[in-house]
Amino acid sequence: MADQFAMSFGVLNYSGMLFNKGNTRTPLSSIIGGRAKTTxxxxxxxxQEFTSGGGAQPAISESASLTAPDxxxxxxxxxxNxxxxxxxxxxxxxxxxxxxxTLSGINVAGQQANPMNELDFQVAAKMMKVNADIEYTFINGVYSKATDDxxxxxxxxxxxxxTTNTTAMAxxxxxxxxxxxxxxxxYGAxxxxxxLCLWCDAVTLFQINADAVQNGLTVVPAARNINGISLSSVVTPIGVVYLYLGEYLPAGTALLLNLSVLAPVYQPVPGKGNFFLEPLAKTGAGEKYQLFGQIGLDHGPEWFHGKFTGISTEFTAPTYSRSVFIANDANNPVNTKAVAGA
Incomplete structure (x- = not known):
């Protein structure tokens, strides 16, 4: 693909506030960023994985114990990874x-182009794209190991x-x-x-809240804060589960993550660091820069996590809420007979 440079008629200058319509949310990268590793x-x-074996009752006689087992x-x-x-x-x-x-569009006297520096804007936009690509990859990335250059x-x-703890919701x-x-x-694994934190989309988060209301439970907002990310929580019989609205999840998929074992792994270039900007060789009347970095995901033991697939993508609104009965209320069917006989 040929280079596409920002030029005067290809990238016009406008005045006014800048608003990004793209998705710049990267919650998983943010929440695990404090545990970054380098390689x-x-x-x-x-x-490393090993199995020490489950519990069982030995059956060893005194005479057999005189000979050590094999x-x-x-x-x-x-x-x-x-x-x-x-x-x-x-x-x-x-x-x-x-x-x-030179400004295009509607202009008022004294206004200036926004951004004032095209290179700064383009670099910032590319960094947002890379951050989004990393977030997508940490959720969906398909493993491949190169065998040659x-x-x-x-x-x-x-x-x-x-792969171990999975549930198909049909x-x-x-x-x-x-x-x-x-x-x-x-727990069984x-x-x-x-x-544990349920990483889910908006439909699933709505459904869990509706289910909690119907069962007389409470989703506690901002129950925990990790790296500036506030997590809600619900209580299960085995323990508390945190909830968060994730990004780049395929429709109908949710993950139950053990966040404590997740970490990004950086592979810096000696003398340059990781995710650096550098100028490239000039070939004419312009400047070209590249943004370069290497990163992977340490997902820890996979059986520490869980995965739901095939979840309904349609929100099912609750058919009822909590019922409130008023003592001695004549309109309450439970009290009708008592009222009539009073």
Missing amino acids: NHVEFVTG ATVVTRAQKT VTQIFQESVGISYGKMSNMG TKVNKTRGMIPAI KKPLGLWDIADMVKKI NAPTDG
Whole structure:
């Protein structure tokens, strides 16, 4: 694809406030950003897995105990993920740089172009795009490990990563007992159940609130704050589950995440850092820059998390709310006979 430079007639100058219609929300990247790791290798370890065995009652006689049992070993398996490249370029012509005073559209005397610097605007917009691409990848990324320099490394996101604790909802709404059952699955997989957070879309969040009201429960807003992200919460029989409105989830999908084991993994370039902007070689009357960085997701043990698929994408409004009975009310059918006989 040929370079597309910002030029005077291609990118017009306007006055007025700037408003971005695109999605710039990156809650998962924000909430796990404080635990960022670095690596100098494209492949990094997400952990080792082993099974120590379940509990059972031994049956060893005194005479048998005089001979030691045959030796056995517990084997381990290493789990890994990879970083991947995120790269964008911007180009500005000299003509555009020197033409910022020419305004298009409706203008009032004394107004100036907004933005005043085209390069700053283009770079900021590209950074927003990269942040959104990272957020999407951390949720949906399909794993691929390059075998030569022409192949692509792709980091594994949460949806492909979770394989043990899964529930297919068959187009049914997601309710509180479904969440509680997933917590039970995670518990049954011998994983911790403290601090689990349901990452869901707006329809599912509405449905959970409606289900809570119908069952006389309360969704507690802003029950916890992590890296500036406020999480609501509900109580299940096994423990508290936090709720948050996630981004880039496929329709009908929700994730129950153990946020404490998630972390971004950066692979910085020596002497440059990670996600840096640098000028590229000039080929004419303009300037071209590239934004470059490498990052992957450490998703931890996949059985620490849960995944719902096939959730109904239509909100089912509650058919009733809480009933209030007033003592000795003549209009209350329960009290009709008592009132009549009074």
